[in-house]
Every structure is written in C-alpha cells, then in structure tokens.
Amino acid sequence: MGPRFFVGGNFKMNGTQAFLKNLIDSLNSSQLDRDAEVVIAPPSLYLDQCRKQANKEIGVAAQNAFNASSGAFTGEISPEQLKDLGIEWVILGHSERREIFKESDELIALKVAFALKTGIKVIACIGEKLEERESGKTFEVVTRQLQAIAKQINDWTNVVIAYEPVWAIGTGKVATPKQAQEIHEYIRKWLKENVSEATAENTRIIYGGSVNASNATELAKQHDINGFLVGGASLKPEFVNIVNARI
C-alpha cells in the first residue's frame, strides 16, 4: 500500500461561473473512490466560488501564487489570500508558467517554499521538453528542477510532485506507462538519495500529460505512479473515471 492516490484537475484558463457550477455539481454527486484525494484547480477568480460549491472532501488549488504575503505586485495573488478563502493547495512550476511566463527554476522554488511556510500545500510540476527528451537530457532536466526546490525546502510532507513531460501536455501524445514509470522511479530514487528514505516512500509522484479515461487505468498500475494531474479531461465527465481508475 503506497501513498494515497491523488488526482488533480487543472482547469487552466477555462470555465465560467455557470460552467464550473455544472462541473462541480456533477462531481459532488458522483461516486468518487474514497481512497483517492481529489483536488480541482480553477482559474483564480473562481476559487472562492469553487471552494464554496465543492464538497469538503474535494480540495481546491490555485494555479499559481506569488512568494510574498501582500504588497505592490500587480496581477499576483498570495498564499495568505488563498488561506483566507480556505484554499488548501497551489500548483507551482507548471510548464505553461515556465515557458509562457518565463518562470525560472529559482523563482518556482522560492514560491514553493513560501506557499509551504504559509500553510498551503503544493503540487510542484517538473518535466522535460521534447527537444530535451530527444537529446537524452530528461534526467538532467528533472534533476535540475528538483534540486532547485530542494535548495529551498527540507520538508516535503505537503508536496506532491507532478511529472509532466511537456511533449505530452495537451497534445494527445501520452507517455507510455513504461516511459512514465521510468522517470517516476528515478524521481523517487533521487528523493531517497537527496532528501530521505521516508520522503521517497511517502511523497506522491503523479503523472500529467494527455491523461484520459482510456489510458488512466494502465498508467495507475505502475508502481511509482501515485495519481494524475489532468488538464483537458478534467473539464469533462470522464474526470470521474480517471479519479476511479483504480477501482
């Protein structure tokens, strides 16, 4: 029995009040695997609505948060403000933040440390781009991203690591269970050697990138895959089947 299965739904910049209400109504009334932890991540301006509408068993995550409590940071939101709304989680280091918004490994690591210090749990995303995989740099990239975080935090208890190969995100090109397992196993080994054996055993390492109801079951069978971070399919009814991939 490994760590508790975790399924996150990253809605990205999608949804309206009405759409999200419908989605949450249907999640609230679905039979969800009780052994799975489910967390949804709506756009920040709908966090309050989603926290109020979702059953309390469903966690809510922001998709980003800055590394300061308040101040002159136009356009940003803080972990303190998330706490104020009862939001438990934040996604940090998503490849879209890294690529489109040029967030560095160092900034992401500072944000991870700050959110944790504030009492917000973190889904920390790492993963290589296509050209990095093709030039044999996958392990190097993943190591660099992990090292940056490890420089800023010692306690990984409230961190879920999401391995999301960039080439698999939104492309319909899912990593094979073997490809994903290989990197998850490496991440666990890295945690064992660089943090602690307990951290390696207890940390959820989840996979993201074109997960859907048809590929989730096989991926979930892999020894080191402890759940998923789902993008596109989290906006559809099949999200429930992904949550229930192990039953």
Ligand SMILES: O=C[C@H](O)COP(=O)(O)O
């Ligand atoms: O955060 C989720 C990932 O970016 C995966 O997105 P996707 O399931 O649409 O490929």
